[in-house]
Amino acid sequence: MKNWNKKQVPREIVAGLNAKYGIDALTASILARRGITEGKDVQFFMEDNERFMHSPFLFKNMEEVVDRILQAKDEGEKVLIFGDRDVDGITSTTVLHDFLTSLGMDVTYRLPAGADPYGLNMGAIDDFAAAVEEDFKRGKGALIITVDCGISNVSEISYATEKGMEVIVLDHHNPPEVLPEPAIIIDPKCEDSGYPFKDISGCAVAYKVVSALRFALAEPIYGMEIALLDANVTGGDCVVDVIRTKNLTERGTFSVRIPQGKSIMETELPNILRNQHIYIWDKAKFSAIFGTDSFNFADFRDEIMRVWPERGKLSLRELRARSKIALYNPEFDSDIMGFFNLFVTYHSISATKKFSNENERDLQLVALAALADIMPLVDENRIFVRRGIASINAGNAREGLRELLALAGLLSEGRTITSTDLSWNINPALNATGRLGQPEIGLGLLTEKESDRRISIANRIIAMNNERKQFGADAWEYGNPKAQESIDANGGKLCVIVDERINRGVSGILAGKLVSAYNVPAMAMTFVDGTAIGSMRSCRSFDATAFLDALDKEGAKDGKPGLFISHGGHDYAAGFSFEKSRLDEFLSAVKKFVPSIKLSDDDTETFDIDAELPQRYLDTDEFDIFTVIDRFEPYGEENAGLIFMSRSLRISDAKKFGKPESRHLKLTFDCGRTKWPALLWNGAESLDKDFSVGDCVDVIYNIERNFYNGNTTPQMKIIDIRRAGA
Numbered sequence: 001m002k003n004w005n006k007k008q009v010p011r012e013i014v015a016g017l018n019a020k021y022g023i024d025a026l027t028a029s030i031l032a033r034r035g036i037t038e039g040k041d042v043q044f045f046m047e048d049n050e051r052f053m054h055s056p057f058l059f060k061n062m063e064e065v066v067d068r069i070l071q072a073k074d075e076g077e078k079v080l081i082f083g084d085r086d087v088d089g090i091t092s093t094t095v096l097h098d099f100l101t102s103l104g105m106d107v108t109y110r111l112p113a114g115a116d117p118y119g120l121n122m123g124a125i126d127d128f129a130a131a132v133e134e135d136f137k138r139g140k141g142a143l144i145i146t147v148d149c150g151i152s153n154v155s156e157i158s159y160a161t162e163k164g165m166e167v168i169v170l171d172h173h174n175p176p177e178v179l180p181e182p183a184i185i186i187d188p189k190c191e192d193s194g195y196p197f198k199d200i201s202g203c204a205v206a207y208k209v210v211s212a213l214r215f216a217l218a219e220p221i222y223g224m225e226i227a228l229l230d231a232n233v234t235g236g237d238c239v240v241d242v243i244r245t246k247n248l249t250e251r252g253t254f255s256v257r258i259p260q261g262k263s264i265m266e267t268e269l270p271n272i273l274r275n276q277h278i279y280i281w282d283k284a285k286f287s288a289i290f291g292t293d294s295f296n297f298a299d300f301r302d303e304i305m306r307v308w309p310e311r312g313k314l315s316l317r318e319l320r321a322r323s324k325i326a327l328y329n330p331e332f333d334s335d336i337m338g339f340f341n342l343f344v345t346y347h348s349i350s351a352t353k354k355f356s357n358e359n360e361r362d363l364q365l366v367a368l369a370a371l372a373d374i375m376p377l378v379d380e381n382r383i384f385v386r387r388g389i390a391s392i393n394a395g396n397a398r399e400g401l402r403e404l405l406a407l408a409g410l411l412s413e414g415r416t417i418t419s420t421d422l423s424w425n426i427n428p429a430l431n432a433t434g435r436l437g438q439p440e441i442g443l444g445l446l447t448e449k450e451s452d453r454r455i456s457i458a459n460r461i462i463a464m465n466n467e468r469k470q471f472g473a474d475a476w477e478y479g480n481p482k483a484q485e486s487i488d489a490n491g492g493k494l495c496v497i498v499d500e501r502i503n504r505g506v507s508g509i510l511a512g513k514l515v516s517a518y519n520v521p522a523m524a525m526t527f528v529d530g531t532a533i534g535s536m537r538s539c540r541s542f543d544a545t546a547f548l549d550a551l552d553k554e555g556a557k558d559g560k561p562g563l564f565i566s567h568g569g570h571d572y573a574a575g576f577s578f579e580k581s582r583l584d585e586f587l588s589a590v591k592k593f594v595p596s597i598k599l600s601d602d603d604t605e606t607f608d609i610d611a612e613l614p615q616r617y618l619d620t621d622e623f624d625i626f627t628v629i630d631r632f633e634p635y636g637e638e639n640a641g642l643i644f645m646s647r648s649l650r651i652s653d654a655k656k657f658g659k660p661e662s663r664h665l666k667l668t669f670d671c672g673r674t675k676w677p678a679l680l681w682n683g684a685e686s687l688d689k690d691f692s693v694g695d696c697v698d699v700i701y702n703i704e705r706n707f708y709n710g711n712t713t714p715q716m717k718i719i720d721i722r723r724a725g726a
Contacts, residue, residue: 039328056208060194085434087372092147148202203369227276376638403458419634435505508535678716
């Protein structure tokens with residue numbers, strides 16, 4: 001029996017969301033049931049503007065990275081981009097490679113191929129060292145940039161620096177206890193990264209770096225320290241509010257009270273403003289308060305009047321009242337913060353305009369990476385994916401991606417591409433190139449300029465994906481029969497499969513399928529040239545990377561090196577490799593640590609209902625439910641598809657279908673003027689047993705678009721169905 005859970009939400013919360021943000025009652029009730037009631041969270045469901053993304057310069061090391069890359073450009077240094085073999089690594093490499101080559105830089109890329117381990121390897125470093133040998137003789141430097149990897153490559157990066165190369169690490173994986181030095185690191189999961197959101201993809205990290213580089217090249221204020229001032233007279237005293245900024249990020253806020261009759265020079269204000277370029281709003285007000293010769297400043301209002309004259313006429317208080325940033329984030333609801341928000345918006349738009357086409361192309365890849373790497377679809381990930389998909393649906397799919405979309409039948413007229421389409425049709429195909437040890441084919445598709453070549457590569461990738469599917473099916477045949485025995489041997493807490501017949505490229509797929517089938521963490525391993533290569537997938541709040549860290553330390557006892565050649569990843573998905581001769585050590589370490597595994601309670605099959613829809617909402621002539629469904633796109637990790645409930649729907653027709661057996665059921669519900677088609681997978685046996693044509697039933701369901709022969713129709717996908725009132 002499936003449990004239907006419709007959480008009750010206080011009406012005042014729904015009314016508050018409606019009153020403050022103008023959200024309709026149905027959307028507000030769904031947000032409330034999902035616990036999305038704070039403005040800082042609501043904004044990412046209601047807004048798509050890039051202004052709501054976090055500034056790349058919030059990364060503590062971003063300016064150092066930008067300056068080092070621009071130095072490489074100015075000095076003509078060779079640059080190696082080293083990525084990963086999966087979708088995130090391929091797209092990360094593409095985004096950075098495209099931009100640096102557009103600047104005329106001497107850039108090459110390399111991805112792990114064949115039996116190469118994950119991450120930067122010594123062979124790649126040696127090959128790059130040979131390529132830059134002559135440059136070193138002429139006094140030039142050389143730069144390696146890792147993308148979607150590198151944070152765990154401590155020894156490799158030390159080796160590269162010993163050879164005279166500098167390294168930048170752009171990663172998003174969990175950092176080890178010891179970080180690679182002296183690399184410049186950008187990783188949102190590092191505790192001191194400075195970035196407010198840790199769960200972005202590797203491609204998003206690369207995109208942030210490219211965005212920062214674009215700003216540095218487009219905006220003359222890059223690197224400048226700028227102070228924004230506002231002043232008001234209160235009770236005879238003057239209060240001066242100051243925000244110090246650099247690269248559109250807040251570097252300090254101050255409020256200085258100047259008693260009546262006291263000079264500015266007698267306050268701390270001169271020290272606060274030392275070495276700052278000063279902007280004020282409304283020089284007439286400042287002149288009236290301080291006189292005309294108090295200090296040098298520029299009136300930002302004059303600049304705004306040239307581009308947004310309607311805003312230039314407003315006071316800071318009026319600008320603050322119109323600020324959407326302040327609407328969702330109360331801490332920004334002040335006159336000086338309104339000034340800061342306008343300043344950031346103006347310069348952000350100015351920089352983006354100069355690279356708008358390239359920016360949209362990049363966001364398409366960032367969207368793919370977020371979905372492929374199963375990033376939580378909250379915070380700015382929602383804007384990445386929505387903007388990327390919107391660009392594709394506007395007919396601007398970038399080269400390479402367009403060919404894959406066409407082969408998948410997703411470019412038919414009238415069809416709207418969704419996050420589900422990309423997750424199920426595009427990412428697996430692109431990922432297949434890396435799984436089969438040839439990720440350069442996937443990257444080649446995205447960087448190829450010639451149309452005929454792209455079509456040929458895209459067809460090859462589809463063939464590789466079909467081959468990958470067969471490898472996955474074979475791996476399941478090898479691994480599944482051993483699964484229950486392994487789980488029993490590990491106290492019901494872990495599944496470990498070791499089989500040399502498993503293709504290394506599908507070990508992660510097998511581990512994921514084992515998790516889905518048995519609801520315990522799973523490890524799947526094979527052997528390649530004397531090396532054990534494996535993947536771990538987790539569930540029930542168990543941290544995969546922490547477990548691998550413990551195994552590695554266990555192997556390092558008695559003066560031996562750590563167990564793994566390489567390991568790392570995310571909380572729920574990680575990879576590892578070790579010498580085949582240490583298999584017994586590995587299995588012993590696993591056996592030792594299994595008793596300490598703690599899994600959260602197994603969830604019963606409970607379905608949380610987002611909204612109850614009366615029949616009038618199902619009459620598409622009266623209400624378009626997709627206005628709500630589309631607002632919650634993209635769906636995926638931490639943002640599951642909306643589940644609706646309706647009561648007393650009358651079944652007007654029912655048909656069984658499926659091959660070779662008719663195991664599924666297509667129903668039609670009579671909702672007045674609208675007849676709703678509905679699919680119940682594996683539900684054929686329920687007809688005339690649990691319900692019949694003519695019955696009224698209660699249902700919980702998703703709503704989706706059905707595309708067929710160029711037509712788009714709405715349909716329900718039934719999760720559970722009961723006779724009305726049962």
